[in-house]
Amino acid sequence: MKQRGGGTIRLDRLDLKILATLQAAGRISNLELADKVGLSATPCMQRVRRMEAAGYISGYGARLEIDRICGNIVVFTEITLGNHRREDFLKFERGIQEIPQILNCFLVTGGYDYLAQFIARDIHDYQTVVEDLLDRDLGVEKYFSYVTIKQVKRGLGYPLGDLFVQPEP
Numbered sequence: 001m002k003q004r005g006g007g008t009i010r011l012d013r014l015d016l017k018i019l020a021t022l023q024a025a026g027r028i029s030n031l032e033l034a035d036k037v038g039l040s041a042t043p044c045m046q047r048v049r050r051m052e053a054a055g056y057i058s059g060y061g062a063r064l065e066i067d068r069i070c071g072n073i074v075v076f077t078e079i080t081l082g083n084h085r086r087e088d089f090l091k092f093e094r095g096i097q098e099i100p101q102i103l104n105c106f107l108v109t110g111g112y113d114y115l116a117q118f119i120a121r122d123i124h125d126y127q128t129v130v131e132d133l134l135d136r137d138l139g140v141e142k143y144f145s146y147v148t149i150k151q152v153k154r155g156l157g158y159p160l161g162d163l164f165v166q167p168e169p
Helices: 011-023 028-036 041-053 086-098 123-135
Strands: 074-081 100-108 114-120 141-149
Touching: 011 041, 028 041, 028 074, 074 086, 074 123, 086 123, 114 123, 123 141
Parallel strands: none
Antiparallel strands: 074 114, 074 141, 100 114
């Protein structure tokens, strides 16, 4: 595992338990966390700080129930760029960082270049956001929109136990 500073750190089963617990309950106290993972408080805090410094933990926050807070729509949008040079991709990726309504965006393989997840107040607001995106001249040639009807599953975090393969000793 690479560390931001160029070094490497290895994650062990206790680190994974810490990460999984923090992912589910980011406001847990260090004492509760240490108890849940089977460590004393000081080594637990040292491990958390080490993983924060290595960039494995990028922040802490609350999961909001946006539907209870305000009306909204979620739209997935396939985006195709007009040109496919490296600088075209970089220009687009830099440009969308300034659009808060784009929640997630992935460079993908297949018949288009990016899959973006937008959130907006309504369909008219979404269209205004897309028109603003096009006005920024980020190289978008075409786009296709898929308005969601309802969310049927919400991820609560990464399935670390399924994704992380422990190296054989």
